[in-house]
Amino acid sequence: MNHLIPLDNLVAALSRLPGIGRRTAERMAMALVQDDKGLMRILANALLEADDGIANCERCGNVTLSAINPCELCTRHRKDAQILCVVESPADIMKIEESGGFQGRYHALMGRLSPMHGTGAADLRVDRLLGRIADEGIAEVLIALGTDVESDATASYLKEVLSNREVKVSRIAFGLPAGSAIEYSDATTLARAIQGRQAI
Amino acid sequence: MNHLIPLDNLVAALSRLPGIGRRTAERMAMALVQDDKGLMRILANALLEADDGIANCERCGNVTLSAINPCELCTRHRKDAQILCVVESPADIMKIEESGGFQGRYHALMGRLSPMHGTGAADLRVDRLLGRIADEGIAEVLIALGTDVESDATASYLKEVLSNREVKVSRIAFGLPAGSAIEYSDATTLARAIQGRQAI
Ligand SMILES: [Zn+2]
Ligand SMILES: [Zn+2]
Numbered sequence: 519m520n521h522l523i524p525l526d527n528l529v530a531a532l533s534r535l536p537g538i539g540r541r542t543a544e545r546m547a548m549a550l551v552q553d554d555k556g557l558m559r560i561l562a563n564a565l566l567e568a569d570d571g572i573a574n575c576e577r578c579g580n581v582t583l584s585a586i587n588p589c590e591l592c593t594r595h596r597k598d599a600q601i602l603c604v605v606e607s608p609a610d611i612m613k614i615e616e617s618g619g620f621q622g623r624y625h626a627l628m629g630r631l632s633p634m635h636g637t638g639a640a641d642l643r644v645d646r647l648l649g650r651i652a653d654e655g656i657a658e659v660l661i662a663l664g665t666d667v668e669s670d671a672t673a674s675y676l677k678e679v680l681s682n683r684e685v686k687v688s689r690i691a692f693g694l695p696a697g698s699a700i701e702y703s704d705a706t707t708l709a710r711a712i713q714g715r716q717a718i
Numbered sequence: 719m720n721h722l723i724p725l726d727n728l729v730a731a732l733s734r735l736p737g738i739g740r741r742t743a744e745r746m747a748m749a750l751v752q753d754d755k756g757l758m759r760i761l762a763n764a765l766l767e768a769d770d771g772i773a774n775c776e777r778c779g780n781v782t783l784s785a786i787n788p789c790e791l792c793t794r795h796r797k798d799a800q801i802l803c804v805v806e807s808p809a810d811i812m813k814i815e816e817s818g819g820f821q822g823r824y825h826a827l828m829g830r831l832s833p834m835h836g837t838g839a840a841d842l843r844v845d846r847l848l849g850r851i852a853d854e855g856i857a858e859v860l861i862a863l864g865t866d867v868e869s870d871a872t873a874s875y876l877k878e879v880l881s882n883r884e885v886k887v888s889r890i891a892f893g894l895p896a897g898s899a900i901e902y903s904d905a906t907t908l909a910r911a912i913q914g915r916q917a918i
Contacts, residue, residue: 534760545736568727568728571723571724608752
């Protein structure tokens, strides 16, 4: 059968999306080809408009409208503007904002230390972080990274880099998630919850 | 936080892909925004090129290059060109071609009878099927639809429509799939396998 190069190229591009394997990409491509409501063109236009209209905030790394840069979170009044919350990615910023639990500013590293994936300190936005601490009069850096090995390594690295700065360094608490039972918690979570116990 | 309309639109378009829920679409959109290898534009271009370069064969419904229409399967020599295999979609044509088990021509209905989804006989390519039977001297229509209720209804409908034509109507056999055991087969599969028993 004739090779359908445009279809192959579409499958290849879709396969590069996170969590999309070859079979899923093939199914998507066929659905797009079969779609009679112009989805192919709608999706293409949405991509082109996002590519033009969305940017990373040059200050915190958050996603923002290209026309509003630095982003609102960087320029709007924030009650705790002297606290800088360091996260891995813009998705984390959205998540924390949704939680309503933080009123300071953000800084996305755009990754974490990962020798396995070839991500070193120079690939993270650490110089920018140090610059901001000075420029913005930051009193506390709150590290909001996950609980895996790479996040721990990144947190340790940041602690070291920040040790000679006039800034408090903290990390979000680890413990039992809301609504969870001791009985069903894993050992590491329990150990960290006990280690982080607080007086009541 | 500022509403990122281009990002919302991208999530909405991605959500329309088959099997992609809102959360997955959000994760995809963020990955696209974060991607530093131009995936957003690569995918947009692949979509636009597929939209331009891929079409449905005006004869059989198969996907084909827009420049090669009718498709190769319709015009190339086929050993059993007098057998017309009726399927639901172009994906089925690909599947059967890959199996190597069929050497005739194809006809995709682009759906199946489904009162629930509002798909009636007029939405299927049945008129085109009748025209092809006459034009191409088809001797046998092989119905290659699935085993669900809607496929059965579609097969029955086709049988009725074709009953006053000079054409043999057959349907692919149902039975145990390759490599399966009686012990683990479901009742319907077993019943159909017994019903379709053949002399050996
Ligand atoms: Zn910002
Ligand atoms: Zn064709």
